[in-house]
Amino acid sequence: xxxxxxxxxxxxxxxxxxxxxxxxxxxxxxxxxxxxxxxxxxxxxxxxxxxxxxxxxxxxxxxxxxxxxxxxxxxxxxxxxxxxxxxxxxxxxxxxxxxxxxxxxxxxxxxxxxxxxxxxxxxxxxxxxxxxxxxxxxxxxxxxxxxxxxxxxxxxxxxxxxxxxxxxxxxxxxxxxxxxxxxxxxxxxxxxxxxxxxxxxxxxxxxxxxxxxxxxxxxxxxxxxxxxxxxxxxxxxxxxxxxxxxxxxxxxxxxxxxxxxxxxxxxxxxxxxxxxxxxxxxxxxxxxxxxxxxxxxxxxxxxxxxxxxxxxxxxxxxxxxxxxxxxxxxxxxxxxxxxxxxxxxxxxxxxxxxxxxxxxxxxxxx
Ligand code: KG4
Ligand code: ZN
Numbered sequence: 001x002x003x004x005x006x007x008x009x010x011x012x013x014x015x016x017x018x019x020x021x022x023x024x025x026x027x028x029x030x031x032x033x034x035x036x037x038x039x040x041x042x043x044x045x046x047x048x049x050x051x052x053x054x055x056x057x058x059x060x061x062x063x064x065x066x067x068x069x070x071x072x073x074x075x076x077x078x079x080x081x082x083x084x085x086x087x088x089x090x091x092x093x094x095x096x097x098x099x100x101x102x103x104x105x106x107x108x109x110x111x112x113x114x115x116x117x118x119x120x121x122x123x124x125x126x127x128x129x130x131x132x133x134x135x136x137x138x139x140x141x142x143x144x145x146x147x148x149x150x151x152x153x154x155x156x157x158x159x160x161x162x163x164x165x166x167x168x169x170x171x172x173x174x175x176x177x178x179x180x181x182x183x184x185x186x187x188x189x190x191x192x193x194x195x196x197x198x199x200x201x202x203x204x205x206x207x208x209x210x211x212x213x214x215x216x217x218x219x220x221x222x223x224x225x226x227x228x229x230x231x232x233x234x235x236x237x238x239x240x241x242x243x244x245x246x247x248x249x250x251x252x253x254x255x256x257x258x259x260x261x262x263x264x265x266x267x268x269x270x271x272x273x274x275x276x277x278x279x280x281x282x283x284x285x286x287x288x289x290x291x292x293x294x295x296x297x298x299x300x301x302x303x304x305x306x307x308x309x310x311x312x313x314x315x316x317x318x319x320x321x322x323x324x325x326x327x328x329x330x331x332x333x334x335x336x337x338x339x340x341x342x343x344x345x346x347x348x349x350x351x352x353x354x355x356x357x358x359x360x361x362x363x364x365x366x
Contacts, residue, residue, distance in 0.1 A: 001123075001363050001364065002123070002359060002360065003359075003360050004355050004358060005352075010353070010355055013090070016088055018088045018089075018349060018353075019036055019042070019087045019089050020034070020036075020038070020092050020122075020346075020348045020349050020352070021076070021080065021083065021090070021091050021092070021113070022034070022093070022344040022345030023076070023094070023110045024129070024343075025068045025102050026094045026096075026097070026098025026099065026102055026106070027099060028053055029047070029048050030075060031045060031046045031075070031342075032072070032075035032076050032078075032341050033045065033341035033345045034080075034083055035136070035345030035349060038152075038348075038350055039136055039137050039152040039346065039349075040136075040137065041345075042082050044335075044340055046341075047067075047071040047075060049063075050204070050205065057198055057204055058198070059099070061101055061102065064101070065099070065102050068102055068106065076109065090121070090122055090348070091110050091114040091119060091122070092110075092121075092122040092348025092349075092351070093106050093109075093110035093121065093122075093124065093344070094125075094126045094129060095359070095364070096365060096366035097126055097165065097366070098165075100365055107363060107364070111359075115361060120358055121358070121359040121363065122351045122357055122358060123351070123359045124344045124351060124357065125357075126339075127166055129343040129347045130161055130166075131161065131178075132343050132346035132350065133336040133337070133340075133342070133343035134153045134303045134305060134330055135153060135346045136342055136346055153301070153330055155173060155174050155175055155177075156174070156299070157172050157301035157330070158170070158299060158301065158302050158303070159302075159303045159304075159305060160290065160302065160303070160304050160309075160318070161305055162189050162304070162305075162306040163188065164188060164307055165190070165191070166184075166188050166306065167183065167184040167190075167290070168181075168182065168184075169181045169294055169297050172303075176350060176351065176356050181297055182293065182297070183244065184244040184245060184246060185243035185245045187247045187250060189244070189308050192246035193205075194206040194207070196254070199254050200213075200257065200270065200275050205307075207311065208310070209279075210282065211283065211311050211313065213276045214276070214283045214284075216276040217279065217280035220273065230285060231277075231278075232252040232253055232255075232256050232281065232282075234253075234285065239296070244293075245289075249282065249289075253282050256278070283311075287313065287317050290314070291317045291320075294318070295321045295322050295325050298322070298325075298327045299327075300327065300328060301330060302328065302329050304318055304329070304330070305331075305336075309332055310337040310338055315331045
């Protein structure tokens, strides 16, 4: 499934400008980007299926694959117009982890493109892609106001990856060397947000909805940073535990909601202030478990990435904790937190110039 570039090819890609045409289709976003030299986003097109899956209260894998199939090539056509003529082009694609059928659509498209263009195909791990979101910088601040124009961040650093499928602290030793230090023993944090939201009758995806509701509560009661006392039968795992855990918190919230509904006989739905308060406490507890441990495990620099990193309260808590510990904190810009192909293009470039994950036409999903 993998091969090596020749020394001449490697030299060319290391010394000349490279435009990575990147494809991401591991979940419910079809995205195609063009990234120059691993850091400069030329375009980042995203076709989100959120509205489609919202009807079902979550992602339906078959529906996701079908929509990737329809969305992918129109995005590729548009992205290719942004690549200068005669540029060095390579194709990068997410090949794991993710929904099998969804990944296969992106991989099949990427293989056909690389084959027909006669250029290398680079496989990218989705989690490494989330981490590589931190290498993207804005060279055109007027177009990309969320990005700094500073020099790109470089490893080594520690990464806290928080998404719908992952909750991990990873030591990033170089652009291609990763060591997972802590992961979750059960649910991922984003999954817990989505399930809690569902029980509360909030739309999919739950993360942004829970954040809004928690903000409502904070506004209504004034400054409320404390989650102790909170209403659930739940204790945060000790700071020295070897794993994160979210199933206990999720179950505690679900039990609390069921009990509330049982008590209010004849009233099937909770009031808005009740939902706001539950979201607030859930969110505080979910983040408290992460912040101290991630900061403690970081040496000098800590980055925050993945869909849940879009959460403003999490960024606030991490920043506070990092400042106390004298650790540099670098959250990935908001627009590159949730799934996107620009981050895949960034990691694809660093895989390429390190002769890593260069795929053959037999590449499959893993
Ligand atoms: O990285 P991502 O787009 O997909 C995966 O790789 O899983 O992450 C999606 C997850 C979902 O669980 C979603 O609810 C969560 O990120 N999320 C948030 C926020 N925005 C997205 N969670 C908390 N607060 C947010 N603002
Ligand atoms: Zn993701």
